[in-house]
Amino acid sequence: MKKTIWTFIMLLFAASAFAQSYFEDGLTSEWHRGRRDELRKLMPENSVAVFFNNPVKNRTNDVDFVYHPNTDFFYLTGFREPNAVLVLFSELREINGEMADELIFVQNRDPRAEMWNGKRLGLEGMMNELGFEEALLNSDFGAKSGINLQDFDKILTFSLSESIEESSSNEPLITMVNEFKAATAYPDKLTEASAQLYAMIKNSDLETSDRVVQMLRRYQNQYPEMMDDPFISSFMNAESPEKRMVVKEEMPAQKLDITALASMMATLREIKTPEEITLLRKAVMISAVGQIEVMKAAKVGMTEREIQGVHEFIYKRYGAEELGYPSIVGSGNNGCILHYIENDKRDLTDRLLLMDLGAEWRGYTADVTRTIPINGKFNAEEKAIYELVYQAQEAGIAISKPGTTFQEIDAAGREIINEGLAKLGIIKEGESHMYFPHGTSHHIGLDVHDRGTRNPLQVGMVFTIEPGIYIPEGSDCDPKWWGIAVRIEDDILITKDGAVNLSGDAPRTVAAIEEMMRLPSVLEEWVLPEID
Secondary structure (H helix, E strand, C coil), X not given: CHHHHHHHHHHHHHHHHHHCCCCCCCCCHHHHHHHHHHHHHHCCCCEEEEEECCCCCEEECCEECCCCCCHHHHHHHCCXXXXXXXXXXXXXXXXXXXXXXXXXXXXXCCHHHHHHHCCCCHHHHHHHCCCCCCEEEHHHCCHHHCCCXXXXXXXXXXXXXXXXXXXXXXXHHHHHHXXXXXXXXXXXXXXXXXXXXXXXXXXXXXXXXXXXXXXXXXXXXXXXXXXXXXXXXXXXHCCCHXXXXXXXXXXXXXXXXXXXXXXXXXXXXXXXXXXXXXXXXXXXXXXXXXXXXXXXXXCCCCCHHHHHHHHHHHHHHHCCCEECCCCEEEEHHHHHCCCCCCXXXXXXXXXXXXXXXXXXXXXXXXXXXXXXXXXXXXXXXXHHHHHHHHHHHHHHHHCCCCCCCHHHXXXXXXXXXXXXXXXXXXXXXXXXCCXXXXXXXXXXXXXXXXXXXXXXXXXXXXXXXXXXXXXXXXXXXXXXXXXXXXXXXXXXXXXXXXXXXXXXXXXCCHHHHHHHHCCCCCCCCCCCCCCC
């Protein structure tokens, strides 16, 4: 009987997992095909790009984490299954007697596996539902595929230095990665760091080689193992610029490039298309409603985890499939921990509550932070710090338009915070401090810290503005400030007319927050039985 019930439960989970895999109101196969075409425009002539989807991650024993695809892979394909490889060619070429500009390798249909873990698309699904002209089984990757990687001038991929967790779930992926490494003579110690160092050396000349050596020595402190590379160590130890150039010329030409593809994807993904903006708006709106409902529901005596649960209930109520990142709900001094995710403090009293959460909608994540007084009213010290952070954020939003840089947004807010902290006597004028220890902005999209450059703002960029002040207990200031942590974070869309605050519906001012917290909550009548 127990086995029957367990099987039924597993089937329910399998059906649920598949129901969330492909979205009727998400991105279309034509959209993903268009993204692949845009990437080809950035690829060098006679090149190939190889994308491996994420491995399965084990949670404990025979339970895996909910699978999440590699976001570059999803961006280009819309595919959400493991053990897959996408191969893109810069131009049409003949593969096994057919002209193709791409191939995708996926796992086969398997009725037994699908009974437990949900339906697979298989080859027909890749063509009928995701619009690929041809799909192959992942068992055909490598020699059977008809692709000779040595025919290309450049082979683009990402670092494969990180080992893949060994399990039966990941065996096909491990096999494909090993076949790729063998076909490309992938160096054992090749990492993004070492590849960047090689590029620095390759781009050096007689005039710049001294400066390159200085930069390499700084890297050496962080990556001492780089001196194991004979070319890097020879370049650094050469007695003159002329001898460095000899070492440079002796370095082998590399077809394999594990850094260029990241730059190409950042260029593509930092500008959101109208379809992406529609999905981001929904994710942000859901997250803003979560902040609003928590403001109404928050009461002295609640727990951090209870607050977290209200947010996440709102997300699920609207049909958001996931969280964009682990929820951060920190009361008092816990708010001074930037990535605090334990959320285990009980019996919240009259301190500030910092809440940094984001719903994921059809793959795209919001990132919205509000800080509220759990008792419904800011005290004098809390209000003073909150107003500084609010003014800093307003200054950043005010200058956000095409052509503005992230550095300018950060500087505008940081100047206000530094001057304000000095006036409050928390720091001395001009003193460096750690009360604002993070940057002010990052791109959002498929990742909460999305791919993108630090180039000036352009129409279609969506990013955060999130100044903060954190004064941990024991800080070198009057104890009345200790334990105060404030971050205000909003998601900003750049249009030709300037900035649009997508999360602006969630109150941001002291007065608006206090007013919202006086409103009744729909959860007030929801009383659960006591459990000992």
